[in-house]
Amino acid sequence: MEKVMVVGAGFMGAGIAQVCAQRGYRVELVEVNPQALEKALAGMRSSVAKLAAKGLISEPAEAVLARVEPAEGLEGAAQADLVIEAAFESLELKLKIFAELGRLARPDTPLASNTSSIPIGRLAEAASHPERVLGLHFFGPVPLMGLVEVVKGAQTSTEVFERGVEFIRRLGKTPVKVEKDIPGFVMNRIFAAAFREAADLVAAGVVTPADADAGMKLGYGWNAGPFEIADNAGLDTIALIGKFMKSVGEDDLAPRSGLVESMVAGGRLGRKVGRGFYDYTPEGKRKP
Numbered sequence: 001m002e003k004v005m006v007v008g009a010g011f012m013g014a015g016i017a018q019v020c021a022q023r024g025y026r027v028e029l030v031e032v033n034p035q036a037l038e039k040a041l042a043g044m045r046s047s048v049a050k051l052a053a054k055g056l057i058s059e060p061a062e063a064v065l066a067r068v069e070p071a072e073g074l075e076g077a078a079q080a081d082l083v084i085e086a087a088f089e090s091l092e093l094k095l096k097i098f099a100e101l102g103r104l105a106r107p108d109t110p111l112a113s114n115t116s117s118i119p120i121g122r123l124a125e126a127a128s129h130p131e132r133v134l135g136l137h138f139f140g141p142v143p144l145m146g147l148v149e150v151v152k153g154a155q156t157s158t159e160v161f162e163r164g165v166e167f168i169r170r171l172g173k174t175p176v177k178v179e180k181d182i183p184g185f186v187m188n189r190i191f192a193a194a195f196r197e198a199a200d201l202v203a204a205g206v207v208t209p210a211d212a213d214a215g216m217k218l219g220y221g222w223n224a225g226p227f228e229i230a231d232n233a234g235l236d237t238i239a240l241i242g243k244f245m246k247s248v249g250e251d252d253l254a255p256r257s258g259l260v261e262s263m264v265a266g267g268r269l270g271r272k273v274g275r276g277f278y279d280y281t282p283e284g285k286r287k288p
């Protein structure tokens with residue numbers, strides 16, 4: 001496999017494109033929003049340069065970035081050996097993208113989604129040759145996080161599933177095999193249950209986000225608290241995941257309060273905009 005197409009150059013797509021390029025793959029990075037693309041390329045340049053300065057990668061940043069080719073549409077899917085979709089968490093949008101990828105990609109090209117909550121089988125229904133559709137659920141920030149859930153949809157062939165596992169190992173990450181296709185897979189279901197309770201307790205005035213985060217770190221050994229994780233993920237994405245969970249009857253996996261939605265409406269989208277449960281400097285450092 002040589003060429004990977006990544007669809008969406010947001011927080012996750014940019015990170016996925018970067019780690020693929022770092023491992024020597026040529027990457028076509030598809031983004032419909034020119035500003036998002038510009039931000040993604042600048043972020044990748046800075047992240048790769050930092051890794052190179054620390055000696056964690058052996059080639060100069062420019063050599064890595066030279067393997068990333070931006071694009072506006074999906075036409076290049078015909079030349080891709082693997083496609084990873086990381087657009088907004090919207091079933092309607094992803095169905096549209098998978099239908100188009102199904103038409104454009106070679107019939108044996110694996111089509112993966114980085115969805116956080118949507119069952120892979122729903123996306124596979126939209127694409128031709130559904131046996132080549134699988135989940136590759138990366139964790140963010142992708143260049144730093146070692147875990148990827150590899151999800152087998154009801155129709156995913158064992159060969160495609162195992163190719164997904166092997167690809168994740170070649171990226172230097174640890175695959176967790178999810179053998180059954182349920183909304184939110186494994187890690188997000190566990191996190192969503194904890195975050196639902198945490199957000200509802202904050203909404204009810206029982207505890208502050210900072211105290212709840214400190215408690216989960218000191219009491220349960222989490223590396224980051226639920227509100228720190230949510231700010232990093234993006235509260236707009238967290239709200240979309242909650243909306244999807246409720247739409248499929250998984251009400252226990254979304255906050256009952258409208259706290260996150262009201263924060264999103266007020267422009268508090270998390271670390272990426274400098275404001276979420278916490279405030280951040282323009283460099284992304286948390287303000288005291």
Ligand SMILES: NC(=O)c1ccc[n+]([C@@H]2O[C@H](COP(=O)([O-])OP(=O)(O)OC[C@H]3O[C@@H](n4cnc5c(N)ncnc54)[C@H](O)[C@@H]3O)[C@@H](O)[C@H]2O)c1
Pocket residue numbers: 007008009010011012013030031032033036086087088089090093097114115116117137138139140232233234237241
């Ligand atoms: N944020 C996280 O921590 C996280 C973790 C794991 C998985 N995910 C999942 O990854 C996906 C992306 O999340 P994100 O946080 O990067 O979102 P994001 O909002 O940062 O980025 C999404 C990007 O997709 C682009 N896009 C929209 N429609 C497109 C199209 N038709 N073609 C190409 N690009 C298009 C948008 O312009 C945007 O730049 C979602 O499915 C999300 O659930 C997110």
